[in-house]
Amino acid sequence: MQLVLEKRAERSNTIALVSPLIAIGLTIVTMTILFAILGKNPLLALHAYFVAPLTDSYSLQEIAVKATPLVMIAIGLSLCYLANAWNIGAEGQFLIGAVAGSWIAVKTQGTDAGAWVLPAMLVLAAAAGALYALIPAICKVKFGASEILTSLMLVYVADLFLDYLVRGPWRDPHGFNFPTTAEFDPVATVPLLIEGGRLHLGSIIALLVVAAAAILLGRTIKGFEIRVVGAAPRAARFGGFNANQLIILTFAVSGALAGLAGIIEVAGPVGHLQPGISPGYGFTAIIVAFLGRLNPLGILIAGLFLALTFIGGEQAQIAMKIPLDVTKVFQGILLFYVLACDSLILYRFKLVFPNRQVARGTG
Amino acid sequence: MQAHQRMLDPTPNGLHSGESPLLQTLGLTKRYGDFLANDSIDIDIWPKEIHALLGENGAGKSTLVKAIYGLIQPSAGEIRWQGARIVLSGPSEARSRGIGMVFQHFSLFDNLTVAENVALGLDGRESFKDMSARLEQVSKTYGLPLDPKREVWQLSVGERQRIEIVRALMQDPKFLILDEPTAVLTPQEADQLFIVLERLKAEGRAILYISHKLEEVKRLCDTATILRGGKKVETCNPRLETAASLARMMVGGEIKEVKAPAGRQTTVPRLVVNDLSLAPSEAHGVRLEHISFELKGGEILGIAGVAGNGQDELFAALSGERLSRDPGTVVIEGIAAGHLSITQRRKLGAAFVPEERLGHGTAPRMRLSENALLTGHAASGMVRRGFIDTAATLKTVDRATETFDVRKAKRDPEAASLSGGNLQKFIVGREILRNPAVLVVSQPTWGVDAGAAAVIRQALLDLATAGAAVLVTSQDLDELAEIADRIAVMFHGRLSAPLATSEATREKLGLLMGGSSLEPKEAAHAVGA
Ligand SMILES: Nc1ncnc2c1ncn2[C@@H]1O[C@H](COP(=O)(O)OP(=O)(O)OP(=O)(O)O)[C@@H](O)[C@H]1O
Ligand SMILES: [Mg+2]
Secondary structure: OEEEEEEOOOOOHHHHHHHHHHHHHHHHHHHHHHHHHOOOOHHHHHHHHHHHHHOOHHHHHHHHHHHHHHHHHHHHHHHHHHOOOOOOOHHHHHHHHHHHHHHHHHHOOOOOOOOOHHHHHHHHHHHHHHHHHHHHHHHHHHHOOOHHHHHHHHHHHHHHHHHHHHHOOOOOOOOOOOOOOOOOOHHHOOOEOOOOOOOEHHHHHHHHHHHHHHHHHHHEHHHHHHHHHHHOHHHHHHOOOOHHHHHHHHHHHHHHHHHHHHHHHHHHHHOOOOOOOOOOHHHHHHHHHHHOOOOHHHHHHHHHHHHHHHHHHHHHHHHHOOOOHHHHHHHHHHHHHHHHHHHHHHEEEEEEOOOHHHHHOOO | OHHHHHHHOOOOOOOOOOOOOOEEEEEEEEEEOOEEEEEEEEEEEOOOOEEEEEEOOOOOHHHHHHHHOOOOOOOEEEEEEOOEEEOOOOHHHHHHHOEEEEOOOOOOOOOOEHHHHHHHHOOOOOOHHHHHHHHHHHHHHOOOOOOOOOEHHHOOHHHHHHHHHHHHHOOOOOEEEEEOOOOOOOHHHHHHHHHHHHHHHHOOOEEEEEOOOHHHHHHHOOEEEEEEOOEEEEEEOHHHOOHHHHHHHHHOOOOOOOOOOOOOOOOOEEEEEEEEEEOOOOOOOOOEEEEEEEEEOOOEEEEEOOOOOOHHHHHHHHHOOOOOOOHHHEEEOOEEOOOOOHHHHHHOOEEEEOOOOEOOOEOOOOEHHHHHHHHHOOOOOOEEOOEEOHHHHHHHHHHHHHHHOOOOOOOOOEHHHOOHHHHHHHHHHHHHOOOOOEEEEEOOOOOOOHHHHHHHHHHHHHHHHOOOEEEEEOOOHHHHHHHOOEEEEEEOOEEOOOEEOOOOOHHHHHHHHOOOOOOHHHHHHHHHO
């Protein structure tokens, strides 16, 4: 007896819808086993992860705050992935955006610069993220270099560059030698939506990005182009669409969105530039993009769900001393199952009994 | 039950009384939503029989054989194998029971050898060496010569199909299904195939044979089952029928003759190719060498030739999927266009229909309206300020559906769900409805039924009558004779001087297709050019 994967004659639309749910279910089963191995009560741990954060207003706001960068980055990534361009380096574009935007904040610090500061920071961050993403895109188009590798490598370059700045030229002179810039001025800070709360303007921007992506993909010729180039490259060329131009375009857009998310994070919840501003948003957003089926609305939901795991992870650490890294394990397992379940849309499992005997019987 | 079947399905020649059929379907039904692709079909296949399955495009032939091969699950009805009911969980189970299938579209890897391709398609676990030995033995036994060590890209279409057939035969099937095997073969290759099929029949195997070529069915098949609109309408002996009577049963009426409208006048040159030479873009491509011709409005030029002699490369150069350095090599409507993109060429009034329907002419997983947009976005008012006018794209689908009688399960299905011939009608319709000044079309009626082929050929003639220049590449010489004014032959990347259709005898074309020139003098001249 043998278990084989067999191609379905027809694409299963039901599975396409439920596969993310199956993946989440399987992840939770795996996590239960993992908690048990760690010697924690699985039920309490799952409660801390998935239920507790939903029960108080502070955590709910915090989920939205965490979901904001995830959704913004994942929307950009989904455009790349739909067009068969594999941007893995959103984390680096996020950091470069944060650095570029912070440059204005640092330079205007203590001056009487007006309300232009924050908009300028947002624009510069988006532009820097886009330019940074163009490096792997151009290497891909001009020299055929794998964009997967180059975009990933550039994450570490961005990380170290940020580190250098906050330890060197931009370090807060009154910061007791901590590697951080001074707290940004109010004009360089993303305004809060609720006084004294956590929710900030960035969440609104993220919702606008979701709406814009939905319109782009559903209603415009550019969105159609992105979908055709990914789904049927030869037909796309016949349609007159240029795959290389799209690699450039989608990388630039996703870089811009990641950069924007970076500065919003720094000028919002964090308030200053320092290392470790991202708990891996750029990587987690890859999971968000796939869990959301590369669909803007799906990404919004998936972004909230993964934000929940971040908050839940923190709560589980506080309440049950479960290491924070378990959250990363959780996210990794989730991505694994999402991709595995996706293959069930086009394939199905089958038990095969060895019956060569029958096959060769007569004739 | 047994008696009931007999009554429902009397065997036409009464030969089989007493035995039971090898394979039987009883009330086999396949439903897609509200649409019945197969409606309660009863069919009996006997050993030692070549059984034709006929029907218009979309009649449900491929659906039926896919159900028999376990690729799709029937919605109702049953399949009996040697008298016992079976439920197939998939093709591997069908194969293990002795049912083999050769698909119309090959599933081979170009960069692998023949033996490697065969190994990939077999379920067994024998060693590669044993498998290669068996491959050589089977191919020798059946007179299907194959060199196991050659890579697939080096092989002709006929040889590729041989791989698929040998692969199926290595499973030693009692029942072999062939879905339009001769659609892509030259007449000589088809003849070789028929010899093999006769031999398989003599060995006691049964064959189910799908084809749109009725003459060949009359020659080869013992029984024919005819489907129309998903239902079985008749089982008969094709040898006692005429091609016309078979066609009548398929469509339920007469087939229209293609008529060349009188008074077709040629006007100004609309497509001119000047000394076009182009290096191949892929490792296995053909180099185009010094191709020149001129095509006037109102004229149809046919390009004949064995597949793989540069037709694909010429299509890419004309359409703008490949650009040439010298703008003057391709002139559309008086404008040098060799350097222009396919979209810009469409804006000049050109339209293109490639040979491959799925994946080239259409994006398979996208809806027809989106596929209308694929080529219509440039010049058909489907896009306003970057936004798609969905109503306009749907209108194109409806108009193509109506004009070319495209049969489909719903208004706007995915391209891949259409039957092959219906998708072809949609693609041709999509381009013709744009009223192009120049139409470049490859294999316009590949796998299209006789009725639909007539509709498409008529449309091409009407388009030329309306003043367009039409370039048709086809392997079907009868088709070219029917519609083209002049015929040129492509061989090894060169194009012969066109012959007037009245002078283009089969002998002359055959010589040109084999690479000889008609007159030694001309050859000398061509080399000098
Ligand atoms: N997956 C599907 N979903 C919806 N409709 C389908 C699907 N597959 C086939 N059909 C419909 O079923 C009908 C029969 O298709 P089928 O491929 O069996 O035709 P066919 O007789 O093989 O035609 P052809 O000669 O053109 O190959 C067609 O109208 C087609 O649109
Ligand atoms: Mg078919």
